Amino acid sequence: MAASPRSPKSASRSKPAAPAKPPKTPTALGWTHTARFLTTAAQLHQLPELDVPEIAFVGRSNAGKSTCINTLTQQRQLAYASKTPGRTQHINLFALGRQGETDAVLADLPGYGYASVPLADKQRWQRVMANYLVTRKNLKGVVLMSDPRLGLTELDELLLEAIRPRVEEGLKFLVLLTKSDKLTRSEAAKVLSITRLQAGGGDVMLFSALKKQGVAEVAQLLWDWTHDNGDLPTSESGFPDADAPDEPECLDDPDNMGDDASPAP
Ligand SMILES: Nc1nc2c(ncn2[C@@H]2O[C@H](COP(=O)(O)OP(=O)(O)OP(=O)(O)O)[C@@H](O)[C@H]2O)c(=O)[nH]1
Ligand SMILES: [Mg+2]
Numbered sequence: 281m282a283a284s285p286r287s288p289k290s291a292s293r294s295k296p297a298a299p300a301k302p303p304k305t306p307t308a309l310g311w312t313h314t315a316r317f318l319t320t321a322a323q324l325h326q327l328p329e330l331d332v333p334e335i336a337f338v339g340r341s342n343a344g345k346s347t348c349i350n351t352l353t354q355q356r357q358l359a360y361a362s363k364t365p366g367r368t369q370h371i372n373l374f375a376l377g378r379q380g381e382t383d384a385v386l387a388d389l390p391g392y393g394y395a396s397v398p399l400a401d402k403q404r405w406q407r408v409m410a411n412y413l414v415t416r417k418n419l420k421g422v423v424l425m426s427d428p429r430l431g432l433t434e435l436d437e438l439l440l441e442a443i444r445p446r447v448e449e450g451l452k453f454l455v456l457l458t459k460s461d462k463l464t465r466s467e468a469a470k471v472l473s474i475t476r477l478q479a480g481g482g483d484v485m486l487f488s489a490l491k492k493q494g495v496a497e498v499a500q501l502l503w504d505w506t507h508d509n510g511d512l513p514t515s516e517s518g519f520p521d522a523d524a525p526d527e528p529e530c531l532d533d534p535d536n537m538g539d540d541a542s543p544a545p
Contacts, residue, residue: 308503309496311376315353318373318385324411327371333506334373334385334418338409339425340433341391344458344489348425349374349388351489352499359388371412376506384506385418393435406435410442421452421505423498428457428471428486432478440479452505453482460486460493 321327337345346359358374369390377383392406413422422443426432432440432455440453447453455475460468468486475484483501487494 307496308499311503312352312499313354315358315374315376318375320370320372322370324408330385330418332382332384333420334387335421335502336387336389336419337423337425338389339391341394343391343425343427345425346388347489349386351495393433413443424455425458426455427459428463455479455482455484456487458487461488461490
């Protein structure tokens with residue numbers, strides 16, 4: 281007997297398939313989104329010795345270090361950001377890479393220069409930080425966060441001075457001008473060129489957690505710093521797509537972006 285006309289089942293099978301979603305391009309953001317808390321330390325000797333490259337986020341209190349880490353990792357509260365300067369009081373480490381295969385670590389450091397901290401505590405912290413920057417073996421790069429409305433402060437300059445010998449030996453550094461949403465275009469262009477002169481060789485970029493400016497660029501730079509072959513992360517790396525709606529966006533509501541507009545001198 282001749283084949284019967286198509287059954288309803290086969291008819292439904294022949295419906296045109298929904299157009300396949302184009303594959304998403306994995307980017308360095310897919311990699312930064314893998315971040316998870318590793319450990320916290322109040323003292324340098326409590327930090328575990330690690331053999332993966334570490335990138336330290338440093339800068340004065342309230343510059344936006346913790347917020348930057350939360351933005352890069354697309355997690356609301358991985359690092360503790362706050363309107364109150366001086367909130368980060370420990371060195372907090374976050375691991376990057378596929379679970380079980382950490383390939384880099386981000387370090388969120390307490391800020392310096394907050395006026396109401398007692399002098400002895402300030403000095404203690406400056407010593408701890410200088411020690412960290414000079415002795416941490418696996419330190420591969422430093423992101424110095426600076427509020428461009430204040431410019432590089434004396435303490436920022438001292439920090440750059442402290443790391444200079446290591447920079448000559450290959451330590452990477454980036455001056456990240458934060459809260460760029462507070463600047464007009466011409467102010468931004470001006471502060472960028474002034475800071476490039478002051479930074480003497482390191483990269484300088486504008487960044488805004490609020491406007492998501494510079495986020496992908498910073499993620500890419502951190503990837504390049506920590507991966508010698510310079511390859512882009514590929515889909516085989518198994519990282520989540522950068523634009524996948526995984527965690528809620530961090531601080532995308534301007535009302536949440538409480539900025540201490542009058543930082544301590
Ligand atoms: N407008 C604006 N505000 C920001 C931005 N980034 C951070 N802030 C605000 O600046 C304040 C300080 O941010 P934090 O990330 O806690 O700063 P921190 O450098 O970690 O401060 P310490 O831990 O005290 O050293 C918070 O109120 C943030 O919401 C930004 O890109 N734009
Ligand atoms: Mg902080």
